[in-house]
Amino acid sequence: MSIPSLRYVFLGLSITSSWGTGHATTYRALLRALHARGHSLLFLERDLPSHERHRDLPRPPYAEVALYKSTEELRDRFVGAIKEADLVVIGSSMADGADIGSWVLDEARGKVAFYDLDTPVTLRKLALGDHRYLTPRLINRYALYLSFTGGPTLSLLERKYGAPRARPLYCSVDPEVYHPEPSDSRWDLGYLGTYVDDRQPVLDRLLLESARRFRRGRFAVAGTQYPPTIAWPENVHRIEHLPPPEHRSFYNAQRFTLNVTRCDMVETGWSPSVRLFEAAACGTPILTDPWPGLESFFQPGREILLVRSTDDVVRRLRETFDSERLALAQRARQRVFAEHTSAHRAEALERYTLEVLDESSRARMKLGASAPQTVCSEP
Incomplete structure (x- = not known):
């Protein structure tokens, strides 16, 4: 049609x-x-x-x-x-x-x-x-x-x-913009996100403390508005602002990327970050804090890995074989292309739009059919 x-x-x-x-x-x-x-x-x-x-x-x-x-x-x-x-x-x-x-x-x-x-x-x-x-x-x-x-x-x-x-x-990813590309692994773990008060304690625990524990590891945090009072470990590379055209190269330079969810989103659940879809589309394996509804978007243990503590992160970075890491990323990438691209969202919005427009048209037709008819009699 x-x-x-x-x-x-x-x-x-x-x-x-x-x-x-x-x-x-x-x-x-x-x-x-x-x-x-x-x-x-x-x-x-x-x-x-x-x-x-x-x-x-x-x-x-x-x-x-x-x-x-x-x-x-x-x-x-x-x-x-x-x-x-x-x-x-x-x-x-x-x-x-x-x-x-x-x-x-x-x-x-x-x-x-x-x-x-x-x-x-x-x-x-x-x-x-x-x-x-x-x-x-x-x-x-x-x-x-x-x-x-x-x-x-x-x-x-x-x-x-x-x-x-x-x-x-939901948010989505444009596969023409986000995709794998050849790159050396500059960082063992990276994070992309603007500073938010309620997210920072989790970032401290999962990335900054992991960097202090895993001194040979290389880490990166990209995002704006971080206060100058944060004590960044020496092995954490800071990028103040990363415009979208540079997101792909940032993801492709990581062995793993970290997703950290805001408290409101954790409490409510079913609120995937766009960073999840971007990283998956780039073929970058994802570590994430758990939240309700996550399994509706990615299968934990098969397409994405859950981390709750510094120990969880350091163990994943040290002990995950490359073959396991790349297979995880490939499965997540396939999931995104099947369900979470911008084309999927555009099709959904189009469908919702036609629903409300069609309903409005039917309502007008019904109203017209039920309106009293004026009969003109000949003189």
């Missing part, structure tokens, strides 16, 4: 800058895949000073991108695009996201979705009464709640918050 070309408008934290946020990587992969499927794409982004200084993709070739300085400018310049879109997607973590969402819902003629790339954090904020980028009332108005988190959270969003349709839209 031929799929119609759809008009999408995204309003998100950023697609032009990956500085201090993983949202850009997710949006880039998704929009590139949507473009490949023939859809029309506009991404609207707030022109923030932090992004202006670190724009590593100012003009994506697969989507139109427009910047705006204020909510007022957004309303003045882009109301036409909002009205004409088949689906407008409002992303999470925008400081003025609640105001923007309310305005879009009032103006859109098509459907409006909320894309939550921070679902566990969002739910915590809602519980605390922090409604800057999402309010309980808006959840009920969005035709789609697209969630970075799956599992029981989807039912919670519908049952407790009244989301008409909560659907998973």
Whole structure:
């Protein structure tokens, strides 16, 4: 069956800058895949000073991108695009996201979705009464709640918050960007991620303490916003910022890569990091802290290895044979290509969009059929 070309408008934290946020990587992969499927794409982004200084993709070739300085400018310049879109997607973590969402819902003629790339954090904020980028009332108005988190959270969003349709839209990987390449193993274990308070104790235990214990090992940590007070072991190489075009070479230079999950994501579960899919696509074996729902994405012991302590990490680094390590990585890579590429996510979003548009069409037809008919009698 031929799929119609759809008009999408995204309003998100950023697609032009990956500085201090993983949202850009997710949006880039998704929009590139949507473009490949023939859809029309506009991404609207707030022109923030932090992004202006670190724009590593100012003009994506697969989507139109427009910047705006204020909510007022957004309303003045882009109301036409909002009205004409088949689906407008409002992303999470925008400081003025609640105001923007309310305005879009009032103006859109098509459907409006909320894309939550921070679902566990969002739910915590809602519980605390922090409604800057999402309010309980808006959840009920969005035709789609697209969630970075799956599992029981989807039912919670519908049952407790009244989301008409909560659907998973996990992060993904673009296999044209992330793939194996010949490289010497510069590091025994590497980690890629922005500094976060609640993640740092786990990183300390699994990587920094492992580096102190395994002095002959070579380690690397890439990411922004780490405080100057951290005492990095001498055998840990620090990379302040690693733009997405350099991610592939970073993964390919590691014997193992480490995934560390934020506390909210561990508590909620079913919240895979994009780093898992990127590393697996590059054929890099993964060590990860455990969290509920992980087995829905990778099979522990066969496609990914669980580590809970410094001893676990050091033992894996010292005792894993190369043949075992490479076989593990190959199985994870096959899993990602079968289920977790950006093409899979674009197809899912396309399917969700057609569902809500078709439902709306059926509702209008039903309403028209049940409307009272006016009978004109001849004089």
